Amino acid sequence: MYAEQANKLVLDAKRIQNLPHLPPYAATTVRAVTKEVRDLDREVSNLLAPYSSGSSSTTQSSDGTQQIKSSFSPADDPATACALLVNHLSMRRNKRCLLAYHRMRTDKLEGMCWSGVDVAEIQDASASASGRQSGGGAATSSLSAEEEQYVHQYSDLLAAYKGQWTDIDLTGSLEPPRDIFIDVRVLRDAGEIQTEYGSITLTRNSQFYVRQADVERLIQQGYLQRLS
Amino acid sequence: MDDDIQDILDSVSRPSVPQRTLDLQALTRAWVNERTSPELLPYPSDLVERVMERVKKQIETIEDMTGTADPKSNFTLVILQTELERFKFLVRSFLRARIAKIDKYPHHYRAEALKESQATLSTPSPLLSHLEQQYLQSHQGLLSQHYHSSFLSSFPTALQKLDDTAGGISMVDKPEEDSAVFCRVLRDAGSVEIQGATSASEAELRRGDVFVIRWSAVSDAVKRGDVELI
Numbered sequence: 001m002y003a004e005q006a007n008k009l010v011l012d013a014k015r016i017q018n019l020p021h022l023p024p025y026a027a028t029t030v031r032a033v034t035k036e037v038r039d040l041d042r043e044v045s046n047l048l049a050p051y052s053s054g055s056s057s058t059t060q061s062s063d064g065t066q067q068i069k070s071s072f073s074p075a076d077d078p079a080t081a082c083a084l085l086v087n088h089l090s091m092r093r094n095k096r097c098l099l100a101y102h103r104m105r106t107d108k109l110e111g112m113c114w115s116g117v118d119v120a121e122i123q124d125a126s127a128s129a130s131g132r133q134s135g136g137g138a139a140t141s142s143l144s145a146e147e148e149q150y151v152h153q154y155s156d157l158l159a160a161y162k163g164q165w166t167d168i169d170l171t172g173s174l175e176p177p178r179d180i181f182i183d184v185r186v187l188r189d190a191g192e193i194q195t196e197y198g199s200i201t202l203t204r205n206s207q208f209y210v211r212q213a214d215v216e217r218l219i220q221q222g223y224l225q226r227l228s
Numbered sequence: 229m230d231d232d233i234q235d236i237l238d239s240v241s242r243p244s245v246p247q248r249t250l251d252l253q254a255l256t257r258a259w260v261n262e263r264t265s266p267e268l269l270p271y272p273s274d275l276v277e278r279v280m281e282r283v284k285k286q287i288e289t290i291e292d293m294t295g296t297a298d299p300k301s302n303f304t305l306v307i308l309q310t311e312l313e314r315f316k317f318l319v320r321s322f323l324r325a326r327i328a329k330i331d332k333y334p335h336h337y338r339a340e341a342l343k344e345s346q347a348t349l350s351t352p353s354p355l356l357s358h359l360e361q362q363y364l365q366s367h368q369g370l371l372s373q374h375y376h377s378s379f380l381s382s383f384p385t386a387l388q389k390l391d392d393t394a395g396g397i398s399m400v401d402k403p404e405e406d407s408a409v410f411c412r413v414l415r416d417a418g419s420v421e422i423q424g425a426t427s428a429s430e431a432e433l434r435r436g437d438v439f440v441i442r443w444s445a446v447s448d449a450v451k452r453g454d455v456e457l458i
Contacts, residue, residue, distance in 0.1 A: 041384040
């Protein structure tokens with residue numbers, strides 16, 4: 001059935017929305033959908049071939065709907081017109097599904113960039129998650145090569161934008177600040193940090209009363225846990 | 229925009245209120261408006277500039293005070309730092325809300341910004357700040373490059389566009405202008421038309437009134453500063 005594979009992608013995208021990690025990139029399905037679009041396009045040009053005069057290569061590049069109107073009259077042959085319409089709509093639908101799927105994934109990746117997760121960590125985390133799912137198979141990244149590149153470029157872009165607002169720390173907490181000092185427990189050794197009140201050595205399982213702004217980043221990275 | 233804010237603030241608060249307090253009020257208002265309106269609002273560049281200037285000064289003050297290490301100043305220091313954190317939070321949340329909107333409807337805002345730059349050479353308060361515009365451009369560049377390398381490049385050329393409007397459906401998503409917002413009228417602002425299910429009626433915007441109303445009906449009043457969102 002037309003657009004069946006694409007539908008799979010959309011369902012997948014819907015599922016990704018609520019997942020904490022990013023499942024592997026559905027390369028096979030994406031390829032199948034792209035192939036379907038190419039097949040449909042070929043069929044359209046085959047259907048139109050008898051109607052187009054000489055310069056078929058130029059009409060190909062023009063927009064689909066105009067193509068129908070200019071080179072052939074739908075009233076003469078409703079069956080062909082219908083086939084063309086269905087093909088065109090299916091192609092568009094496939095394209096939208098692909099876009100939706102990719103956008104969903106990039107949104108997710110962007111969210112990770114904003115929340116301060118390191119690029120390498122994203123890959124590791126998703127790789128291990130997918131590894132667990134598939135029964136501990138080879139730990140391959142669940143990002144496609146293009147996505148990996150995208151993440152790199154996006155985090156560069158984000159860093160550039162953030163750099164203009166150094167006083168604000170754009171990726172900081174979006175919770176309204178209540179106290180400037182908070183209690184934290186150290187979950188992983190984080191070494192020594194410098195604060196305005198001297199340096200603290202963060203060793204595992206110890207507890208501190210520190211300024212929130214000083215340890216914000218460490219909380220996000222999972223070294224510290226905030227105690228309420 | 230700035231003058232407008234000044235006007236509203238003058239009308240709602242005592243005239244003796246210093247600029248600092250006015251800015252805080254204006255920033256809070258801009259922040260609430262931005263977070264609740266479905267559409268991106270013009271960027272209050274002067275306000276943000278003034279606030280950032282003050283944040284920078286405050287950071288310096290705090291650094292100076294920590295330098296002296298006087299135990300008596302510790303309490304003041306805590307208050308100053310709390311204030312600073314709150315200011316930072318306001319600006320951060322404000323900017324993030326804007327970025328989120330820009331990322332949601334990138335094509336729409338790009339077209340809007342382009343239209344604006346063509347219409348007038350220098351508007352007092354443009355829709356996007358210079359930085360936001362840069363961000364939008366490069367982000368879109370990255371996205372379309374990503375789409376192309378992932379699948380679009382193997383598509384027929386007629387289908388490779390990202391802002392296609394053929395087939396009766398525009399690919400460019402727009403913010404929902406008819407969604408409802410809660411708002412409070414700060415200044416008498418005449419009447420607006422309300423589109424009901426069957427007929428249209430008018431509503432008088434009088435100072436102090438609170439409405440649940442379609443965004444499209446009050447968006448102009450909000451941009452003028454006559455109405456604030458809550």
